[in-house]
Amino acid sequence: MKRIFQGSFWISLYLLITFLPLIILLVGPRPIGRELWRDFSVGLGFCSFSMLGLQFFLTARIKAVKAPFGSDIVYYFHHQISRVMFILIALHPIILFIFNPINLQLLNLITAPWAARFGVSAILLMGGLIGLSIWRKRIKIEYDRWRIWHGILAIAAMTFALVHIELRGYYLNTLWKQIFWGLYGLFWIGVMAWVRVIKPLILLKKEYFTEQIIRENGNAHTIILRVADSKGFKFQPGQFAWISIWDSPFQDHEHPFSISSSAMDRSKISFTIKDLGDFTGRIKQISIGQRVYVDGPYGAFSIDRYPRSREFVFIAGGIGITPFMSMLRTSADRGDQRAFTLIYANKNIESTTFLEEINSMTGKINLKFILVLEAPPVGWTGEIGFVNSQILKRYLPVDLKANQVKFFVCGPLPMMDAVEKALYELKIPLSDINSERFDLV
Amino acid sequence: MRRRAAIWLAIAIGIMTILLALVFAFVQQGW
Numbered sequence: 001m002k003r004i005f006q007g008s009f010w011i012s013l014y015l016l017i018t019f020l021p022l023i024i025l026l027v028g029p030r031p032i033g034r035e036l037w038r039d040f041s042v043g044l045g046f047c048s049f050s051m052l053g054l055q056f057f058l059t060a061r062i063k064a065v066k067a068p069f070g071s072d073i074v075y076y077f078h079h080q081i082s083r084v085m086f087i088l089i090a091l092h093p094i095i096l097f098i099f100n101p102i103n104l105q106l107l108n109l110i111t112a113p114w115a116a117r118f119g120v121s122a123i124l125l126m127g128g129l130i131g132l133s134i135w136r137k138r139i140k141i142e143y144d145r146w147r148i149w150h151g152i153l154a155i156a157a158m159t160f161a162l163v164h165i166e167l168r169g170y171y172l173n174t175l176w177k178q179i180f181w182g183l184y185g186l187f188w189i190g191v192m193a194w195v196r197v198i199k200p201l202i203l204l205k206k207e208y209f210t211e212q213i214i215r216e217n218g219n220a221h222t223i224i225l226r227v228a229d230s231k232g233f234k235f236q237p238g239q240f241a242w243i244s245i246w247d248s249p250f251q252d253h254e255h256p257f258s259i260s261s262s263a264m265d266r267s268k269i270s271f272t273i274k275d276l277g278d279f280t281g282r283i284k285q286i287s288i289g290q291r292v293y294v295d296g297p298y299g300a301f302s303i304d305r306y307p308r309s310r311e312f313v314f315i316a317g318g319i320g321i322t323p324f325m326s327m328l329r330t331s332a333d334r335g336d337q338r339a340f341t342l343i344y345a346n347k348n349i350e351s352t353t354f355l356e357e358i359n360s361m362t363g364k365i366n367l368k369f370i371l372v373l374e375a376p377p378v379g380w381t382g383e384i385g386f387v388n389s390q391i392l393k394r395y396l397p398v399d400l401k402a403n404q405v406k407f408f409v410c411g412p413l414p415m416m417d418a419v420e421k422a423l424y425e426l427k428i429p430l431s432d433i434n435s436e437r438f439d440l441v
Numbered sequence: 442m443r444r445r446a447a448i449w450l451a452i453a454i455g456i457m458t459i460l461l462a463l464v465f466a467f468v469q470q471g472w
Contacts, residue, residue, distance in 0.1 A: 011450070018458065022465045033469035043462030051458075073443050080451035088458055420442060430442045 007068035017054055021046035024180050031173045041095035042171065048089040049161050052126070053188040055082060055154065060195045061242070061298060070300040071240070071256075072437040079133070086130055089123055115167035122160035129153040143255075143279070155192055162188075199295070203244075208233075208292045211268065213284065218346070218353035220274040220319060221284050222260065225292055232266025233294070235259055236304040237330035238323040238408070240436075241296025243271065245286055255279050258322040258410075258436070259297065262329035263304075269294070272353065274319035301408065301436040303327050309406045311339040311397055315387060315419050317411020318346060318353075323436060324410065325354055332364045340365060341395055345372040345387050345415065370395050387415065389422035400428065409435040 022043055033039055057065070058078040066074050096103040106116040129150065132139075136146045162185045165172075172178045207228035214222040227233045235241075240258045261270040275281045286292075301323055303312055314324045321344060331340065346352040352371065361367055372383040372391060383391055397405050407428060409419050416435055423433055 015454065015457070018454065019461055022461060026465065026468055030469065033466075033471060036466050036470055039466035039469040040462050043465035044458065047458045047462060051454075070443070073447055076444050077447040077451060080448050081454065084451045084455035088455060424442060433442070435443070 003068045006064075010065055010068065014054060018047050018050045021050055021184070024177065025171050028174055028177070031170060035099065037095055037099040041092050044088050044095070045092035046165075046171075048085050048092065049165065051081060051085040051088070052158055052161060053191070055085070056158070056188065056191045056195060060191060061199070061295065063298060066298060067300055070434070070436065071298050072435070076437070082130055082133075086126055089126060093119070093123065113167075115164055118160045118167065119164035122157050122164060125153050125157040125160065129157060151196070158188060158192070203293045203295055206294065208269070208294050210286055210288055210290045210292060212288070213286060215284075216272060216353050217355065218274060218319065218351040220272050220353050222270050222272040223283060223286060223292075224261070224268055224270040225294065227267055227269065233269050233297075234266055235263055235269070235297035236302040237263040237326040238302035238304075238436075239297035239299040239326075240301075240323070241269070241271075241294050241298065243295075244293040245283075245290070256298075258326065260322040260325045260329075262333045263326065264330055264333035272319070272322045272325070274353075299436065301410070301434055303331070303406070303408075306406050309338070309404060311405040312341070313396060313405060313407045314340065314342045314344075315392075315407065315409045315411070316342065316344045317387070317415040318351075320411035320415075320436075321353055322410075324408070325357075327408075328358070328361055328365065328367065332361060337366060339368070339397070341368045341370070341397070343370045343372060343387055343391070343395060345411065346374070348373055348375045349377055368395065387419050387422070389425050392419075392422050392426060396426070405432065407433045409433065413437060 025046070055078060058074055058081075069077075093103070093106070096106075106112045107120060109117050109120060112120070132141065132146060132149060132153070136143075141149075165181065166185075169178075172181055208225040209228065210223055211226040212222075212224040214224070216222055238258070240256050242256050244255070257271040257273055259269055260272040261268060273280050273283045275283070303309075306312075312327075314327070316324050324342060324344075328340065328342070330336075331338075342358065344352070344358070349355065352373075355371070358367075358369055362369055370383060370391075372385065372387055373380060374385065376382065376384050385391075407423060409416055409423075411419075416437060420433065420435060424430075
């Protein structure tokens with residue numbers, strides 16, 4: 001109930017901020033209305049400007065905003081709303097062109113007035129921004145490089161749009177409306193400053209050092225960090241953090257990883273990272289005692305959110321096991337007597353990370369462990385292939401009362417889509433399914 | 442499913458924005 005309330009609150013606030021410029025423009029003395037289509041176009045422009053600013057909010061890693069939805073969904077919404085926003089913002093000039101083709105002259109940046117130059121440039125920057133994000137992998141741009149450009153283009157687009165509004169100024173006819181727009185612009189600059197300057201400064205004060213690096217099966221490495229702060233690092237099992245190893249937090253080179261250690265030991269945190277090329281491939285080169293910047297914890301993917309549930313079903317694929325390791329280790333440390341079912345899909349035995357430890361855990365907690373292998377060894381009697389509704393049906397608890405059994409899914413995207421579909425077919429209520437997707441772009 | 446909800450929310454916000462911009466335009470006309 002609390003989640004629904006919190007979620008509704010944030011969605012309402014999103015709507016309010018999106019439409020705030022229109023409300024403000026309609027209050028008090030207004031300039032004389034112009035053609036209907038022109039005012040319509042301007043209305044769209046104002047609202048999409050707010051949406052552009054709100055994009056910074058969505059990615060500002062504000063814990064309270066992410067809590068009711070889960071970080072992955074907030075990012076997913078960030079992607080989807082950016083497409084909607086781009087359509088709306090493009091409609092702003094398109095409507096002007098359709099109803100008065102003379103306005104097409106505004107596209108000529110050499111002869112156009114400054115307001116139009118800034119407006120057109122803002123839209124071009126946004127198009128570039130969205131295009132780079134959608135096709136980043138296809139045009140083979142490294143994640144780090146993309147992130148830097150994403151930030152630069154976003155700030156430039158926002159600033160250009162603000163200058164466009166201020167220069168155009170037709171609707172800012174009273175002093176207090178001008179003051180509002182000045183403050184509104186400052187507010188968004190404040191959000192950007194928080195993300196790019198203040199937050200990194202806070203991170204600089206928190207110290208974490210590598211204590212141990214362990215080679216794991218499945219081409220992965222676990223790095224164990226010592227927490228210098230005597231209060232330790234408090235988190236819920238299943239949550240993740242952004243880590244930055246070789247660069248300062250100002251350089252925006254952080255990467256999100258699930259915490260794999262037990263939440264009961266606050267003096268240490270560990271991350272298990274699979275070598276997927278780029279940053280993840282360099283993890284093994286980290287030296288002992290090296291300083292690491294950790295921003296977290298984040299995420300709503302945790303059993304701690306369901307103290308009243310009596311049973312949990314974990315469905316993991318490959319390195320998606322890491323948040324589950326944290327939840328299982330924490331449950332073992334707590335002596336949690338509730339029932340856990342872990343369905344863990346992997347290519348083969350050799351690539352199965354944490355296999356021995358999970359097997360040993362079946363004796364410590366009430367854990368039913370099912371390994372599903374794509375390429376099993378000769379004589380394998382366990383499950384074969386991919387996790388589907390038949391496999392799930394065989395191992396799911398018989399008594400599936402809503403709100404009693406919670407499902408958690410984490411793994412590669414195609415697997416997650418298939419598992420979510422299978423759970424849907426098995427009529428598992430949506431509110432009982434938690435999933436974590438780490439494909440941020 | 443949550444992703445589908447996120448897509449629909451984005452589309453709904455888009456439609457609401459268009460409708461409200463229209464309302465804004467009509468109010469500006471003195472309606």
